[in-house]
Amino acid sequence: MIRNLLFPRRCPGCNELLSENEMEKGFCKECRSLIKRAEGHICEKCGRLLITPGGTLCDECRSRPHSFDEARALYIYDEPLKSAMYRFKYSNMRGYIESFMDEGYHRIAPWIEHIAPDVIVPVPMYKAKERKRGYNQADVIGKALSGRSGIPFKKDLIIREKNTIPQKGLSPEERRNNLKNAFKTGASVVQLSRILIVDDILTTGVTADMMSSLLKEAGAEKVFCFSICTGRAVESPED
Ligand SMILES: [Zn+2]
Ligand SMILES: [Zn+2]
Known part of the structure; x- marks a missing residue:
């Protein structure tokens, strides 16, 4: 395609140029064999991979x-996705999003159809x-x-009022304290009952x-979250 000639795409995993036929697959052949997808036996709630059989x-x-x-989420946050996410966030490799979507959208589409959100809202910066x-x-x-x-995207439903230190390396308790009063609701959310938050x-x-608590206080009925990566696999004790 002409568009691909004008805008060559790079593999998010290794940042090498993708060949014409690799482009629609999102990643190069080698990285495709290395990426870990967040699919199969996953936690019903948070979507992380469960490493022990049984349990939901x-x-x-x-x-x-x-x-x-x-x-x-689409992937487990492990190499080569770790390096990919770093470049996606800090090195202006925004174009990777097309690769993530080409490789993974079909896997997440049934879930999105099932949860049927009214709006997509980003974690604000x-x-x-x-x-x-x-x-x-x-x-x-x-x-x-x-x-x-085809679900509308709304940027200012929630705004970030406070500049916080990076969450990396903090415990859940420290993370909660760090984010205390960091967000507030912007435009009216009253009309929106089902909201999908997106983050990296x-x-x-x-x-x-x-963010979910805030949105629910403001009247949202259900709040979901989609991210490109999710944490490592976790234990699922037998019921
Ligand atoms: Zn690659
Ligand atoms: Zn979970």
Whole structure:
């Protein structure tokens, strides 16, 4: 296709140029064999892979209730996705989103159809930070998902009032404290009963939980979360 000649695409996993026939598959052959997809035996609630047979919920979802209703992701946050996500966030490799969608949208589409959200909302970035970085990676994901699913994308339903330190390396408790009063609802959410939050990586789910609580206080009935990557596989004790 002419578009592909004008805008050559790179494999998110290794950042090498993709050949014409690899392009529609999203990743190069080698990276395709290395990526770990978040599919199969997953936690019904948070979408992480369950490594032990039996059980439908992971340990964490059994012990700590989430505010969001369900979360799903395309990949496990492991190499080569770790490096891919770094470049996607910090090195302006926004184009990777097309590869993520080409490789994975068909896997997530039945779930999106099932949850039937009214709107797609990105995890907001603090304005000054977004200006400095040039873009919010969650917007890139949200717009792409909106384009493929036809569900409207709304950026300012929730805004970030406080610049927070990165969540990486913090415990769930520290994460909650760090995000305290970080968000507030912007435009009216009253009309929207089913909301899909999008983010790049879901780790502890604290961010999704805080946004879900806010949205539900504002009148949302169900809140879901979609991310490109999710945390490592977790235990699922027998019921
Ligand atoms: Zn590759
Ligand atoms: Zn879980």
